Amino acid sequence: MHNTTDNIMAxxxxxxxxxxxxxxxxxxxxLVSLQGVALGFLPLFSHNGLNLRTAFLAVVVVAMKGxxxxxxxxRAVRGANVRRxxxxxxxxxxxILVGILLLGIxxxxxxxxxxxxxxxxxxxxxxxxxxxILTGLxxxxxxxxxxxxxxxxxxxxxxxxxxxxxVVPEVPMLIELGILLDIFVGVFVMAIVIWHISRExxxxxxxxxxxxxx
Amino acid sequence: MNWEGILIYAIALAxxxxxxxxxxxxxxxxxxxxxxxxxxxxHDLAKLLRKGAVYSGxxxxxxRAGPIxxxxxxxxxxxxxxLGGIPALFSFNGDFxxxxxxxxxxxxxxxxxxxxxxxxxxxxxxxxxxQFAAMAEPSLILGVVAVARGTGELTxxxxxxxxxxxxxxxxxxxxxxxxxxxxxxxxxENSRIxxxxxxxxxxxxxxxxxxxxxxxxPDFAFVSYGAALKMWIxxxxxxxxxxxxxTGQILxxxxxxxxxxxxxxxxxxxVESTMARLRLVRVPHLLLAAGAFSILALxxxxx
Numbered sequence: 457m458h459n460t461t462d463n464i465m466a467x468x469x470x471x472x473x474x475x476x477x478x479x480x481x482x483x484x485x486x487l488v489s490l491q492g493v494a495l496g497f498l499p500l501f502s503h504n505g506l507n508l509r510t511a512f513l514a515v516v517v518v519a520m521k522g523x524x525x526x527x528x529x530x531r532a533v534r535g536a537n538v539r540r541x542x543x544x545x546x547x548x549x550x551x552i553l554v555g556i557l558l559l560g561i562x563x564x565x566x567x568x569x570x571x572x573x574x575x576x577x578x579x580x581x582x583x584x585x586x587x588x589i590l591t592g593l594x595x596x597x598x599x600x601x602x603x604x605x606x607x608x609x610x611x612x613x614x615x616x617x618x619x620x621x622x623v624v625p626e627v628p629m630l631i632e633l634g635i636l637l638d639i640f641v642g643v644f645v646m647a648i649v650i651w652h653i654s655r656e657x658x659x660x661x662x663x664x665x666x667x668x669x670x
Numbered sequence: 671m672n673w674e675g676i677l678i679y680a681i682a683l684a685x686x687x688x689x690x691x692x693x694x695x696x697x698x699x700x701x702x703x704x705x706x707x708x709x710x711x712x713h714d715l716a717k718l719l720r721k722g723a724v725y726s727g728x729x730x731x732x733x734r735a736g737p738i739x740x741x742x743x744x745x746x747x748x749x750x751x752x753l754g755g756i757p758a759l760f761s762f763n764g765d766f767x768x769x770x771x772x773x774x775x776x777x778x779x780x781x782x783x784x785x786x787x788x789x790x791x792x793x794x795x796x797x798x799x800x801q802f803a804a805m806a807e808p809s810l811i812l813g814v815v816a817v818a819r820g821t822g823e824l825t826x827x828x829x830x831x832x833x834x835x836x837x838x839x840x841x842x843x844x845x846x847x848x849x850x851x852x853x854x855x856x857x858x859e860n861s862r863i864x865x866x867x868x869x870x871x872x873x874x875x876x877x878x879x880x881x882x883x884x885x886x887x888p889d890f891a892f893v894s895y896g897a898a899l900k901m902w903i904x905x906x907x908x909x910x911x912x913x914x915x916x917t918g919q920i921l922x923x924x925x926x927x928x929x930x931x932x933x934x935x936x937x938x939x940x941v942e943s944t945m946a947r948l949r950l951v952r953v954p955h956l957l958l959a960a961g962a963f964s965i966l967a968l969x970x971x972x973x
Contacts, residue, residue, distance in 0.1 A: 463842075474959075549955055552955060
């Protein structure tokens, strides 16, 4: 069982690195949804194993992150008629290096944090979660378009979900579903906002929003 | 010194050019052609060795020494390379660093000979070769370090010899990551397609081939044979992980190792047939990604 969790976390870290390197918007969306799906299977292999609650949670998470979010984002991209390329402030080569650096930091921090992680199913979960949060932050700040910022936000959320799974083994299902609903609304609203930004300004580069006069 | 080591050394010397033939036949199959004979590389080598060499008036002894020293370095490096579980001819603690540096010596003298011609094309190829090699080498070394840490061994023979199906069950993620990194290094160092096109004859886009344009006759035979040996050396790294058959008996191990080599050659042929060459500015990203795989593997082992 630990081995499966290890593999899922390794996949999560690989997707983090791939996200920093990939230039195609559609590929990025697919990668984020793949990460969400991989994460959705995580509760099934945690210490309390397969039961009705974890199975339900996994199904909901996979349906949300694997089907609904990518659909919404893809529709936003298509509707907003944007370029198919990510427009980074930081080049791809440098982004990969930053991704590696963040990975190193997350391992360093993850092994030193005094967390009550006795119930953790694998010691990769905390570094992986911190890595996803840091990568999400990096994607949020280093990419121009609004769609990629939503994706950075989703990656961060993936990290937080993994973290919650590691540290608090018995998060009530209601809270988890509530968080999921929040993200759903968030992505939904963002998709609409992206559409409006692009309709209003003929592009959706969020960096130019700062030039607006209040 | 052991007779198994001598055996696989001899097999490597004899079979290395065959890998090129297998790759070419795979590509021909995908393209719907008959393709050149499997043994074409041997015929080419024999033909080149019978010819005389022409040297330009601007070249010095560096140009003549380049192919010989490169081949010598490849021959020496090959002596430290095991094939799967079969031990290498020589081994000592940390020999993988020597192997990496011998490959570096090989590259250095190829580059020096290319620069010695004074041709601007060759200078361009040399610059690219060195740039990409500088990124590929850390991936190779970090991958070896990761596997060495996982197996607790320090010689190349023992490191690759300790990769068994048990290790795959225990640390499969690490090994898979290292294989991906090494495969990218294998493609880059042997100037195969995502990085360099061995068939192209446009000097502006070539990397390795453009550096050896001025070599002819026996010199070019040395260069080609050295390249084939290098392919065998780096292939042995990948196959060592990919074919974890360690029965302790020589025949099954040897069969698994050779089958692994052939599979690798076919895989390279498939990659070359199905992928386009990357733009030159994208190549460093591929190599950085390979480095990222190696570093992730290392982090997973060291935690």
